[in-house]
Amino acid sequence: MAKDYVSIRVSTLRGDQKIDFDAYLKIDEKWILYLRQGDSFEGTRLERLKTKKLKKMYISTEDEGRYRNYMQKNIEMAYDDKSGKDIKTRSEIIQGAQQNNAEEVFERPENAEAYVAAKDASAKYVDFLVKNNDAVKSIVSLPNLDQSIAHHGVTVSTLAVALAEQLKLFDAKQRQLLALGGLLHDFGHYDTPIKIARPMRDFSKEDLEIYKKHPVEGAQKVKDKNHMDLAVTTIIHQHEEKCDASGPLGYSEQQIDPMALVTSAANTVDRLMTYEGLGREQVVKHLMVQEMGKYPLQYIQTLGNILKSI
Numbered sequence: 031m032a033k034d035y036v037s038i039r040v041s042t043l044r045g046d047q048k049i050d051f052d053a054y055l056k057i058d059e060k061w062i063l064y065l066r067q068g069d070s071f072e073g074t075r076l077e078r079l080k081t082k083k084l085k086k087m088y089i090s091t092e093d094e095g096r097y098r099n100y101m102q103k104n105i106e107m108a109y110d111d112k113s114g115k116d117i118k119t120r121s122e123i124i125q126g127a128q129q130n131n132a133e134e135v136f137e138r139p140e141n142a143e144a145y146v147a148a149k150d151a152s153a154k155y156v157d158f159l160v161k162n163n164d165a166v167k168s169i170v171s172l173p174n175l176d177q178s179i180a181h182h183g184v185t186v187s188t189l190a191v192a193l194a195e196q197l198k199l200f201d202a203k204q205r206q207l208l209a210l211g212g213l214l215h216d217f218g219h220y221d222t223p224i225k226i227a228r229p230m231r232d233f234s235k236e237d238l239e240i241y242k243k244h245p246v247e248g249a250q251k252v253k254d255k256n257h258m259d260l261a262v263t264t265i266i267h268q269h270e271e272k273c274d275a276s277g278p279l280g281y282s283e284q285q286i287d288p289m290a291l292v293t294s295a296a297n298t299v300d301r302l303m304t305y306e307g308l309g310r311e312q313v314v315k316h317l318m319v320q321e322m323g324k325y326p327l328q329y330i331q332t333l334g335n336i337l338k339s340i
């Protein structure tokens with residue numbers, strides 16, 4: 031009898047743990063066994079898939095339970111401060127898990143369960159970043175090989191939380207929502223007709239007009255989702271605003287929600303790294319020159335220091 035297959039997300043397959051299921055690729059309607067039970071997704075194997083922008087793999091429906099166990103075990107181990115695993119491996123798994131949480135919400139924004147899973151995970155995520163010295167560095171230095179919006183979301187979320195922690199902004203509940211808002215901030219780019227993963231100078235005038243609308247469009251798409259928190263939808267709506275009122279909504283510093291402003295600063299940094307193709311040193315320079323006056327000076331200095339420490 032022919033096997034049935036279900037898709038799994040590549041972002042959930044990080045780390046050094048052996049898989050206890052077979053993982054397939056679907057090429058020209060054929061199933062190709064890519065990784066066997068007993069192998070792991072370490073190193074180049076996973077990178078190759080990511081550089082091909084491959085987001086989904088497949089498993090046999092018989093292996094669904096085993097896959098779920100693998101995922102759960104992997105994440106639990108990564109969040110466990112006493113697991114003895116190095117910070118790099120833990121960060122890789124946790125980065126993948128957060129990316130997966132973002133992708134789940136992007137694909138099914140109407141699904142309250144997917145949102146709550148991402149929200150619960152965001153509390154754990156903040157804890158991980160705050161308690162482990164090198165976690166921020168480790169997460170931010172993972173290259174966004176497929177320039178995905180979900181990976182960008184994880185980086186923005188990480189930088190926003192790091193900024194809040196260093197400047198002692200917001201309480202624990204707000205930081206959880208800041209992490210979640212950062213993760214989901216570019217929901218308006220999901221399903222966009224334009225290619226956003228390129229430098230802004232390559233955008234045509236028409237593309238730029240469409241681009242500028244993504245915060246408003248994102249906010250409109252989540253307006254009727256009652257399971258979403260107001261803090262999160264506000265971040266989606268205002269995350270491109272800057273203190274000098276040069277953002278798409280033209281809000282002044284006093285009008286911008288404080289969590290959205292922190293997210294905006296973090297977003298500017300990762301936009302430059304991931305989509306404008308600047309190195310970390312160039313980003314620091316850009317912040318000091320081009321972004322001066324667009325964010326509070328402390329934000330610029332703190333983000334600069336984080337980048338210099340990586």
Ligand SMILES: [Fe+2]
Nearest residue numbers: 215216244270
């Ligand atoms: Fe954006």
Ligand SMILES: [Fe+2]
Nearest residue numbers: 182215216297
């Ligand atoms: Fe963004």
